[in-house]
Amino acid sequence: MGKEEVLKQIAEKILGSRRTVVFVGAGLSTESGIPDFRSPGGIWTRFDPEEFTYQNFLASERAREKYWQLGREIYALIKSALPNAAHLAIAEMEKMGLLDCLITQNIDGLHFKAGNSPERVIEIHGTVMYVLCLTCAKRYERDEIEARLAAGEKVPRCNDCGGLLKPATVAFGQPMPERETAEAFRRAAAAELFICIGSSLVVHPAAQLPVVAKDNGAFLAIINRDATTCDAIADIVYRGLAGPTMEKIMEHVREMRS
């Protein structure tokens, strides 16, 4: 089957499915100028993930300083990033009533800039948009902490209790957000159509979601530039860039629907 035929098949599945779950990774945002993690030039090809674990963050002031330095670099990219065609396509799916939910491993908030509603989005690895105190759970807007860092603070602490502040993202070794994780697995198990876009599917437990969907009878489509760990169990594997691919799929969806 030609590449265009495959895109038409995905569009037909989206139109025919009563419960479509889209599951995305950092590959969705590279066309918005935000590097992913494991492609050439990705974050973990430039920094050692071992230095950015939750345990290291808790254990050493130096590790916290490095964590915030990297965090500021990534946040500057995210702040100026715009949603790309792939984000806009997923927002259009919601507007057309064709999206049960979006489970994102991304922490950049671009889905909301694209128009997805918060109640339809599960941020399973958290978000850079706010900061939490690890002791009293007080919540700060990210820009407030960024201003303190720009003014010279290296390792911000909580104004109320003096506890350590950390962006509301999930670091390696940090517990996953319980409610979001449980909800993501519940929705994956109930999905009729499960579409993975822009993830290498190597980080667990998130990478288990397509397997759970498939095990429970979902049609599994994977759209990715490179091979993923779930290609062998997928019903459709489409090798391509997220933006142009999702744009073409939504063109077919609009044509078939009218």
Ligand code: APR
């Ligand atoms: N279009 C399609 N696929 C792309 C594009 C693109 N424009 N750019 C990159 N990709 C693909 C790459 O081929 C790769 O397989 O996206 C995937 C990105 O994989 P990773 O960098 O491993 O990112 P991700 O799967 O989201 O990582 C999961 O790892 O470090 C943790 O918490 C972090 O959420 C992240 C998790």
